[in-house]
Every structure is written in C-alpha cells, then in structure tokens.
Amino acid sequence: MSDSATPATDEHETEYGEVVGFLTDLIRIDTSNPVKPERPAAEYVAEKLAEAGLEPRIFESDQGRASVVARLEGSGSSADALLVHGHLDVVPADPADWSVHPFAGEVKDGLVWGRGAVDMKDMDAMTLAVVRRMLREGRRPRRDIVLAFLADEEAGGNYGAKFLADKHPELFEGCTEAISEVGGYSYEINPELRLYLIETAQKGLAWMRLHARGQAGHGSMLNTDNAVTRVAQAVARIGAHEFPVTLTPTVRDFLTEVCEAMGIEFDPKQPEAAVAQLGPLARFIGATLRHTANPTMLEAGYKSNVIPERASAVIDGRFLPGGQDEFLAAIDELAGPGVTRENIHLDRSVESPFGTPLVETMLAALQAEDPAARTVPYCLSAGTDNKTFASLGMTGYGFVPLRLTPDLDFAAMFHGVDERVPVSALDFGARVLDRFLMAA
Template sequence: MSQSAHEYETEATRAASAGTSADAETAYGEVVGFLTDLIRIDTSNPVKPERPAAEYVAEKLAEVGLEPQIFESEPGRASVVARIEGTDPSADGLLVHGHLDVVPADPADWSVHPFAGEVRDGLVWGRGAVDMKDMDAMTLAVVRRMLREGRRPRRDVVLAFLADEEAGGNFGAKFLAAKHPGLFAGCTEAVSEVGGYSMEINPGLRLYLIETAQKGLAWMRLRAAGRAGHGSMINDDNAVTALAAAVARIGTHEFPVTLIPTVRDFLAEVCDAMGIDFDPAEPEQAVAKLGPLARFIGATLRHTANPTMFNAGYKTNVIPERAEAVIDGRFLPGGQEEFLALIDELAGPDVVRENIHLDRSVESPFAAPLVETMLAALKAEDPAARTVPYCLSAGTDNKTFADMGMTGYGFVPLKLTPDLDFAAMFHGVDERVPISALDFGARVLDRFLMSA
C-alpha cells in the first residue's frame, strides 16, 4: 500500500474527526487488498456464480455497521444492496453501483494468471482489475473509512454490487428493478463504470472523461429457412446461401456518421485542449488524432452491426433446412427504430430477425450539478483536471436504472499514466490498473460522496 493512502485526509475528514486519526489498516490501504481478493474470487459470467463475491462484500459492509442484503435471482446469481442514510432526509438519494461478474479469461493468453490477483510493477493484474472490481474495491474502502470516522454523506447513498452485468443484467440489475424496486426508493441519480479516467494532454492538463451517454444494444438472431436436399443437387432455395448473403450485407454496411450532442461536445472539448481544428462535418479526422482513445470514441460516430456467430448444417453433403446467425448491434441515442428498420432491409425478405436482447440507449446532461461535483472532487486532487463528456459505445447497468427514472453517469475516477492503453484493458488480455490510480480514485470518490 502506498504512503499517500495512509496519509490522506480530506477537509471533511478533518472537520468530522476533530483531530482523531484513522488506523492505517482501516484506511485506503484496504483498496489493494479488496481488489486482489475480489479478483481471486472467479466470477466469470456465466460459468462462475457471483455468490462468493457477494458474501465477501456483504461481510466488509457489515463490519462497519451497515445492513447489507443479498438477493439471488437464481441459485448463486447474487447481488448485494446496502443503504447509507444521509444527513439531509429531504435530499434525493444517489445510487453507486458496480458489478461483481467479469468476462472469462484464458490463462494461456496472459502474462500472469488472470485470477491470481497479482501485484507487479506498481499495478494490480487480473480479470476485473478495470472492469470493474477496481470500483467495487474503492467503494468498499471509502465507505468503510467514512463510517469508521463517523462521517455520513448529505444524501442517502445506496450501494449496489450487482450480478450479471456482463450478460445484460437480467440476473442482477433488471431482477432487482423488477422484484425489489423499493431498494432504490428516492434515488434520482446513479454513478457507475467506464468514466472518470484521465487522458493526459500535457503535464499541466488532464482530461477526465465523464460518461454521459451510451449506445443502445441490439443482440439479434437472424434465421433463414429453405429446402433441404442432397449437396450434389442444384438448389435455388438454400438457407445457408440466403443467410450468408444477409450477414455479408449487414457486416459490410457502412452506417453514416451521426454526431449526437455528447460526441460533438466531446470532440470540440478534446480538440480545443489538444490544439486541433475540429470540423463537425469531418469528425473522423479528429478521432484519428486521438491515439488509443480512438478505439472508444470511433464507434460512437455511427451505428454498428457486427456478425459474431453463424450456425448451419450437420453434414457435408446435406443442404440444411435452416440456418442461424447472431449480430451484435449498437445504435446511437435516438436511433433505435431507424437502426432496426435498416437491419431488416439489409437482411432481406427471406431472413427473419429475432431480438435476443434489446436495451435502450441513454444520454444525460453534462451541464449538471452532479458533474460539477465530480469536477470539484477531481480538481482537489489534480489541479490539472478538466472534465469532458463522452458516449460509451457499449452499455452498463445505468440503462436499467434509467428506466427507473435515474440520471446516470460513468465515474470511476482514475489518474492514469500516459503509457497505459486503458481502452485495451476492458475485456482484454493482461488487464491491470496502477495502484497509484486506485489511491487517487479513493481520495476523489470520498470527496465526491461527501459533497454530492
């Protein structure tokens, strides 16, 4: 653990503690231990249940006087929810949520074992180090310190550590929203993953990306039916041929560039900071100059539809009666109907589309008091901080909570080293996060929660 983690005190801490000092073992030094412990609890979705991680989190919350509840949607598929009562009963509540599941990882591809929780070269390595057990660990460390020091936030803070986010949230956020909505009573805003991290322009200016929008999700199955027959015969009603042509049309289609307000504002802010001319009519020119960040931002300029699976046939010399394919579609905010209509047009009349999982897009205001609070917390720890809005090309459980009326943001504050390709860490090989970024994030998160 770093010396800065032990020595850190916010102004609110000094005022609330009235001269008392926190025990080093119960301060932010806990964050690295929490993260390595959580990484070592393999919660690969869907083959490993979240229950062991949920029990771990609940135990840590109960140790400081909270009353966490564990909810199972199915055996082993567990989420944890706890509420911290604020000092102002009239204030709206804030939901801080993270997910306990991770995507699978093959140890053969990694430099370290993905579930060893190894600490090396000043970084924590392992599946979930970035997506998103780092935020889970920071939240635990911050909340435990706050409560041990007798500090409470102004507004109620609901903590949710959720199952199944990586597969759409049906066994986690969606289950709780449908079956236990009272857990989130009074919450009007939500904070979760894939935002708040830094992009260094120069030593005197770091942009912290606040996720204010998310593309919609359309996982689709395409089906084609034809006439079965012998592979040696002429067959003008071949299901494989019809489906392959449809998949090719969809996979090679170039959707037009559409600048939603969040993406336009992001590019304008970043180009201004980098001294780059920004022409809204040619946004791809600006994106091309963003380096590794272009991986995140490039896909937010347009709808996307990528074929990911194809299944047909059972024998070389038999023309099958049916064929199926799967498409991963992502549509821009406001573009759902247009996107699905175009997919149907590209698929053609002989192919049927079925929605496997359809989830909304979201777009929240950047000019908002909660975002101002994020900036103040960041600048208190990094005077070179400047916040910018951005659109996530993927999605988070904020979509579910948007259906419950909450305005959602991505805010996991991390001050990153310029050499780390952060975008590659999400679902990537050798996922890792700097310990210094965890220390920083815990300090910022404390300030944020105490002043939100």
C-alpha cells in the first residue's frame, strides 16, 4: 500500500514504467477523427497485447476505421465477464493554439502533454501496462476481462462500438458490466478527503437538423413565406429556452454528498445555488440539472439577392435520463409550424446504480492507494460508448482512476488546448486499476 501523502516510489514507477511510454507513443499516432483513421493505433495496441500472450483481433468497419478486441481469461469460470473499453480516436487539435505540439507526446514538468492525454489514451495506456504486468507475473483476474480499444467514439461510435455491438456481439459474450472514461478522477476537498467521481449516468444525445421551406424569390420583393426567417425564429426560440430544473437520482445523490463534504447548504428546491459554490466541479455537473439544446449550425441560401426555398439549422440536444420523449416534444413545440425535425444522431441516456459490488471494489482499490479517497456518483452531460454497450445488457460506469493535483483544471483538459495529465496520476491509476481488475 502506498502512502497517500507521498509521491509514487521508484519501485512503483518501475513496475508501471511502460504506462508513460505507451501514452506518448499513442499520442504521437495522430488519430484525429474523422481525418486520421485509427488503424495505426489499433495495430500498435494489438502488437503490445500479442507480445503479452493474448490473441487480439482487429476489426475494420471501413477503410482504416479499426478497433481491437481481446479477452483475458479469468480464474473463475462461472463468473460474469467485465468489459474494459477505451477509444483510440481523438478530436482534432491546431498546433498553433498549443504551447507544445499536440501530437509530439512531450513529457515535461511532470506531465504528459498532447491530444488524448486525458481523452482517453491515458486509460488505453494504463490498461496495456496493467494487463501486460499481470500476464508477466502469471496472475489472472477473478473474472474474464474483455479489452476493447475502439474507433470513432468522438463521432458517436458508428465505426467502432456500434459496429462491433451490431456485427460482432459474440465478442462480448458474458459481459454484464463495463468501465470506461470520464470518471474515477479525484477532487481534493482537503488533504484528508479526496472525492473520486464515479460516472454512473449520462444524458442522452440528440443531434437534430431543423428544416424550413418557403417561397423562393427575388431579394428585392416582399416575401412573407421566407424559409430563412422561419428557421431563424425557431433557432432563436430554442436557443433562448431554459428547460426546468429536474433532479435525477444521480444528481441529487451527488449534490447531497459533495455539499456535505464541502460544508455547503443544499436545498433540493434550489440546486443551482449549491452548484454555483462548487468551483471547478460546477463544470462537470452544471449541465446535468436540466435538458439543454444549443444551436450550432445554420445553412441557407446561395446568393445575396435570392430568397432560398430551403433553410436549415443544427441543434445539439442533451436530455436527462428518462426524459427523451419529453425533450423531443418540447423541441418540436419550440420549432413551431412549418419547421420539421430530422434526427442526425439520437442516442439513449443511461443511469446505473451506485450501491453495487463493482463500485465497492472501485472504492477499495482507491483507498488501498489513497486512504483519503471517497467515491461519489455523478451524471455526465456528454456521452461515452457505455451507451452502446448498455444495449447489450451491460451496466456501465466511468472509472479511469487518477489522483490529480489540486491546481489542474481537469474539466478544461477534455477537448481543450494544452491537454495534459500528471505522470504521478498515471502511475497511481495503474496501481488502482491493477487492484480493481484483480478483485472485480
């Protein structure tokens, strides 16, 4: 057991020394979705798994859009399997905006810098390092572990998780639970108490295109049937609309526990007052109090003096667990007459129980390395591939264990400039992940 007040020892750094190298290598393989395919990263991962004695398989859904799946057999033949999945793609990054090149995989000031350092090649690297060490030492987890390194998560998973779930569901035979990204990281209340946020719920996703038709004509003439005006009015109504606050069970539990830990008064009738006092945590939780709908794109016309027959807009909608029908009905009402809605990408919301043996195992693994650890559930305002695996009957959680330094604005790292993760957090995460996988 490592002392929570001291950094990782040289011994621990040696034990998991591969993790930093794996992460820097993966960052240097540019997998910016959609312009850079995942195949080179998939081949790298498959090679590392094969070296350890596993039999990874690469599945290509389209040219270069590759995922890797392997199964690590456990010692308990009757136990259900656990899926550990991460994605290989990243969002693009403009080097001109960064203080280091986003695909150089640079290590400086005790941090690994680059696109994917947090989202989520860090977990890919930790998983590789832990599994390889297990196999070197002849250790087997209690249950089968299915390892999946996936394509296309940043664009909805059609070329990755959704492809595999639809075309190769047999890969996940026996899997009842899954862990993946955006959870398990720490928030320090004080040196004696660190909260580790476990993602147990996700808002649903509704990317929608609104269409309006009108009378085409000359720009100099009167026109009361203007498609541009109609879609613009719909966008204005939707963009200005504030959905009512709705406390889901996960968000209520999060606020109750966090406010108690921070000494903040929490009135369930006025949750926004509590959220306003949460500091950096407010970024993660603020958008989970209500449905949201943000206009993101407009398209109409082809010449300044021609009134077009058609106009369209794109809305990024996120709905609370259990609120899909209510949300879409509200969007249709706000859009108004003469405007139709097309679903570009509609994906479910999910909400998993917190008081489960798997979450208890997470806490035990965390506290073995950090006695000041306490786990709390939270709802993610975005989404992960756990949505897809829920369709196969799996209960999913966000658990990438990282003990973060208090000065790191972790929320800003996701899709942000100068994305980076402490080397000490990677070492901590590998130790916790090892304990967790062996006991899960």
